[in-house]
Amino acid sequence: MTIERPTSNNDTETLKTYRAQLELFLRERGWERRDCSRCERQYYAKGVSQNCGDSTCCGSFEFLQDVRRERSLTLPGLEIVVRNHFENAGFELHPPKSILNEGGTTLFTSAGVQLLDDWVLKDANPPRRPLYVSQPSVRTQHLDSIGEGNSLSFVNICTEVANATPETHFVNLDHWLDCLSRLGLYVGDITLHERRLIQQWGDVTLKSEIIAIFYKGLEIGDGNYNYGFTPQASNATFISDFGFGLERLAWILRKGSYFDGVGPLSESLKGNSVLQELIKTLTLLSSYGLEPSNKDRGYRFRLFAKKLVALTFPEHCVVFPLASYYYNYWKNFADLLIQQDLVVDIIQREYDRNYNQRVNLLLSAKSDPNCPTEEYLLKLLMSRVSRDGIAQILRGN
Structure with missing residues (x-):
């Protein structure tokens, strides 16, 4: 032509x-x-x-x-x-x-x-x-x-x-x-x-x-x-x-x-479209090397992760299954720059940070949120925050 x-x-x-x-x-x-x-x-x-x-x-x-x-x-x-x-x-x-x-x-x-x-x-x-x-x-x-x-x-x-x-x-x-x-x-x-x-x-x-x-x-x-x-x-x-x-x-x-068509069916059949889209988009962005920050593109990444926490809380989301699925999804259409395990880690770290911040807010606690949620919860207990108080929040009470 x-x-x-x-x-x-x-x-x-x-x-x-x-x-x-x-x-x-x-x-x-x-x-x-x-x-x-x-x-x-x-x-x-x-x-x-x-x-x-x-x-x-x-x-x-x-x-x-x-x-x-x-x-x-x-x-x-x-x-x-x-x-x-x-x-x-x-x-x-x-x-x-x-x-x-x-x-x-x-x-x-x-x-x-x-x-x-x-x-x-x-x-x-x-x-x-x-x-x-x-x-x-x-x-x-x-x-x-x-x-x-x-x-x-x-x-x-x-x-x-x-x-x-x-x-x-x-x-x-x-x-x-x-x-x-x-x-x-x-x-x-x-x-x-x-x-x-x-x-x-x-x-x-x-x-x-x-x-x-x-x-x-x-x-x-x-x-x-x-x-x-x-x-x-x-x-x-x-x-x-x-x-x-x-x-x-x-x-x-x-x-x-x-x-x-976006998949996986195990999520779409449950009506989890917003969850699908947030993790799919975070996977795409981190696959090109984007990490969370407080300005420009990194701020948008942080905003999407914060919305994901708001969607799933008080449940704690392990992003590995869906982020891995969407990594392979995007790999069909582009040469991704970052390895899959690093992509999953970037998303999980930012999700955990936002999740931990939300628990801090509800407990009026000041524990450092920049760590995996399991480690964060242990630090809360070690700082003598009420176990029952933490449990009530994680149960959604």
């Missing part, structure tokens, strides 16, 4: 060309413009539809009631199918960026398009070939809204094309729709929504024409055509950026709970 460089950097002309290519794509592929009977927004559909496909208008995630037999793949197996599709289409496989996003504009990598940071923000040359990447991502704004379809950390499967024309962008949309169909998602159940945003990428402002892609109540991904980069000092011109949540695609194929 070759990339045709746009001949104009004029925003008005770019938008005009984009709109013309959108109309051509819709007409040639049989997509019809419709008005949602619920929210009255315009959307595009191929099959019979009464609403725009957003869960607020569907009233539920309709795919969960789908009786059609879908393919049930593991997350790594699903990613391999997608990866092979785009490699065969001429995309270069690109390694994911570090989750710690060194040199970027956010604390953590939150989307695959950030692999273009050095081009947009610095003097690096753009990639000459279209790229495919499976990017482990963290979005801290989801910390208090973890639920079905919404996770703190996930795999963002993406295609990124620098200097892409609008025509190339819609060729890429075709690739994605074909890929989704091959996975078992019926294109007649897909709806497309248009959005338009002005966004910030560090100190750079850009315009985005967005096509959000919904499947029977669930937004599964979107395609951003980014242009109008200012200040002009930025090297960036045009970017075709498509990103999909791998776990959301797996949920559609597996049904059940979103967190069944």
Whole structure:
């Protein structure tokens, strides 16, 4: 696949060309413009539809009631199918960026398009070939809204094309729709929504024409055509950026709970989604060498561990089984930098410190919390804190 460089950097002309290519794509592929009977927004559909496909208008995630037999793949197996599709289409496989996003504009990598940071923000040359990447991502704004379809950390499967024309962008949309169909998602159940945003990428402002892609109540991904980069000092011109949540695609194929695909089932079947997400995210962060501190990334790590203690207390959580499970989970998508036993130790130490601090607070004690909880409890007893008082707290009384 070759990339045709746009001949104009004029925003008005770019938008005009984009709109013309959108109309051509819709007409040639049989997509019809419709008005949602619920929210009255315009959307595009191929099959019979009464609403725009957003869960607020569907009233539920309709795919969960789908009786059609879908393919049930593991997350790594699903990613391999997608990866092979785009490699065969001429995309270069690109390694994911570090989750710690060194040199970027956010604390953590939150989307695959950030692999273009050095081009947009610095003097690096753009990639000459279209790229495919499976990017482990963290979005801290989801910390208090973890639920079905919404996770703190996930795999963002993406295609990124620098200097892409609008025509190339819609060729890429075709690739994605074909890929989704091959996975078992019926294109007649897909709806497309248009959005338009002005966004910030560090100190750079850009315009985005967005096509959000919904499947029977669930937004599964979107395609951003980014242009109008200012200040002009930025090297960036045009970017075709498509990103999909791998776990959301797996949920559609597996049904059940979103967190069944994340696993382990021994936790998701008990409804322990927040526990799953916190330990999964802490494992990802510590696998790249992050340790707790009182500022920036380390503070977020400490915040997640504190929330984990609040979730499990007065039970004391031994993180080894889940942290080991999630270490192998992330190893499917990235070359992790820290050994598994060290990762488990980093998480357990910070969990114990927060757990011990909570006991200190409830007992009005001043014992040093910076040690394993078993050692901490022994020190409490040795300092003549009431055994019955400690026991009552650990029983939740």
